Structure formats: C-alpha cells, structure tokens
Amino acid sequence: MSTFDLFSVTDKVVLVTGASRGIGKALAVGFAKAGAKVICAASREGGTAETEAEIKALGGTAAGVFADLSDHQAVEKMANDALAIFGKIDVLVNNGGTIARYPAAEFPFAEFQKVIDVNLNSLFLLSQIVGKSMLAQGFGKIINTASMLSYTGGLTVPAYTASKHAVAGVTKALANEWASQNIQVNAIAPGYFATDNTQALRDNPERNQEIKKRIPSGEWGQPEQLVGAAIFLASEASNYVNGHILAVDGGWLAR
Structure with a gap:
C-alpha cells in the first residue's frame, strides 16, 4: 500500500450529521471530493438538498436523511434509514449540534436539556446503533465534533460546555470498548470557526x-480547513489513533 493509499476514503460510506451548512456541509462535500459516498443528515426533511446537489454536481454520490436530534425515536429511525441506503456505514461523523446563550443564573432549564439532548444524547444513540453495525462488519470509524469548550468553560454557554466536555468523555469511553474490535473512535475539536454557531461572537x-488576539494566526477558521483532519481520522492512516481529541484551532490552545 502506498502512502497516498493510506489516506484514501474512496467508496467509503460516510454519514455526516448537521450537513446542511457550516462545518457539516464542508465535511460532507470534502468527503465526496475524496471519493466517498456521503449520506447527509439534517434536522428536517430536505434540509441537505443544497449539500447533496453540490456533491452531485461534482460527480459524487450523495443521499439525505433527517431527524430532530432532540427526538430520540427520530434519531433511531434516521440511523436505521441511513444504514439501509448503502447497506452499511463505514464512517460516522457526529457533527450535528446546537448552542444556547444565556447567563448561567438565567439559563432556562428546558434549553439546557435540549442542548444536552442534541449534542450528547443523540451522539451516543447514533454511535450505539451505527457502532453495532460496525462491530458486526469488523471495522469502522467514528468521528465526533468536540470543541475548545471541551477544555474550557466559556461564557454564557454552560449547556454547550457540559455537552462538549461529555463528547470528549464518550469518545474515550467508546474507544476503550471498541478499539480491540477494529473500530477507531476519535473527535475533532474545532477552534473558533466562522459558522452560524459563532455568529453572535463575531x-x-x-x-x-x-x-482573534488569542489565535496565533489572528483569523477565524473556515469550515473547509477541517476536512483534512476528518479524512485522516476516517482513513487507514489513523488505524492506531483511538480516543484522541484532535484540536484544529490555529494554535488557540497553545496560547
């Protein structure tokens, strides 16, 4: 096998949640450009139509599924629908998420619960369902989207921070159980990227x-700058990488 082949994801079936825009869309298109068959997931029916059209215009293969990630039954149905499209999933990218901003003393508990449901509980349920199929086929890759707030506390985002600390923990827990069965579970921790979730900050x-002063490059990241890390974690090049949280942050953590 050549060094180039180590990084190949050609014909791999990849499910990307949160693929309607931002980081998820960039990852879905990036995987398609690299030769993968991409299943794009959104929170509503038809939500990834634009992403799918872009992939098909490039000559790639794309399909769409949907679920409200706060609805556990809908998440379970979406996972099974996705598995049925190509008969397998080789790579699961748990990217879908939400954020709510309120001072901690005023944070509505219903909003706190919703963020945990969307960012954490759906991630575990999808990993469990798709993970079972990966265990049966004897291989698989799971890539979770963590955050700089997997390391720090942030301001006015206690639910998001709690969920992203937990994403890092679940990533390590699943890696511990499944590494011996040829399933690698890792996470990418994006730094400060220009997306809908960071619009209020920008x-x-x-x-x-x-x-911007804390980022050594002095600039917000662009979603496309996460594609290389995702392809690495989805490819055979990362077969001995497990339970790792890969920061793609322009050096933010180094400050």
Missing part, C-alpha cells in the same frame, strides 16, 4: 477581538 466587537 458580531460582538469586543469578544471578536479578544478571540
């Missing part, structure tokens, strides 16, 4: 400058 001049 719109706040003070917070925007604080963040």
Whole structure:
C-alpha cells in the first residue's frame, strides 16, 4: 500500500450529521471530493438538498436523511434509514449540534436539556446503533465534533460546555470498548470557526477581538480547513489513533 493509499476514503460510506451548512456541509462535500459516498443528515426533511446537489454536481454520490436530534425515536429511525441506503456505514461523523446563550443564573432549564439532548444524547444513540453495525462488519470509524469548550468553560454557554466536555468523555469511553474490535473512535475539536454557531461572537466587537488576539494566526477558521483532519481520522492512516481529541484551532490552545 502506498502512502497516498493510506489516506484514501474512496467508496467509503460516510454519514455526516448537521450537513446542511457550516462545518457539516464542508465535511460532507470534502468527503465526496475524496471519493466517498456521503449520506447527509439534517434536522428536517430536505434540509441537505443544497449539500447533496453540490456533491452531485461534482460527480459524487450523495443521499439525505433527517431527524430532530432532540427526538430520540427520530434519531433511531434516521440511523436505521441511513444504514439501509448503502447497506452499511463505514464512517460516522457526529457533527450535528446546537448552542444556547444565556447567563448561567438565567439559563432556562428546558434549553439546557435540549442542548444536552442534541449534542450528547443523540451522539451516543447514533454511535450505539451505527457502532453495532460496525462491530458486526469488523471495522469502522467514528468521528465526533468536540470543541475548545471541551477544555474550557466559556461564557454564557454552560449547556454547550457540559455537552462538549461529555463528547470528549464518550469518545474515550467508546474507544476503550471498541478499539480491540477494529473500530477507531476519535473527535475533532474545532477552534473558533466562522459558522452560524459563532455568529453572535463575531458580531460582538469586543469578544471578536479578544478571540482573534488569542489565535496565533489572528483569523477565524473556515469550515473547509477541517476536512483534512476528518479524512485522516476516517482513513487507514489513523488505524492506531483511538480516543484522541484532535484540536484544529490555529494554535488557540497553545496560547
């Protein structure tokens, strides 16, 4: 096998949640450009139509599924629907998520529960269902989207912070159980990227400058800059990487 082949994801079946926009869309298109068959998941029916169309225009293969990630029954149905499309899933990218911003003393508990359901509980349920199929086929890759808030506390986002700390923990827990069965479970921790979730921060001049000053490159990341890390973790090149949280942050953690 050549060094180049180690990084191949050609004909791999990849399920990407949160693929309608932002990081998820960039990852879905990136996998398709690399030759993978991509199943794009969104929170509503038809939500990934634009992503699927872009992939098909490039000559790639794409399909769509949907589920409200706060609805556990809908998540289970989506997982089974996705498995039925190509008969397997080689790579699961748990990227779908949400955020809510309130001062901790005023944070609505219903919002706290929703963030945990979407960011954590659905991730575990999808990993469990798809993971069972990977155990049966004898191989698989699971890539979770963690965060800089898997390391720090943040401001006005206690639910998101709790969920992303937990994503890091679940990643390690699943890796411990499944590594011996040829399933690698890892996470990518994006730094500060220009997406819908960070729009409020970028719109706040003070917070925007604080963040940019801490990033050695001095700039917010672009979603496409996460594709290389995802392809590495989805390929045979990462077969001995397990339970790792890969920071793609422009050096933010180094400050």
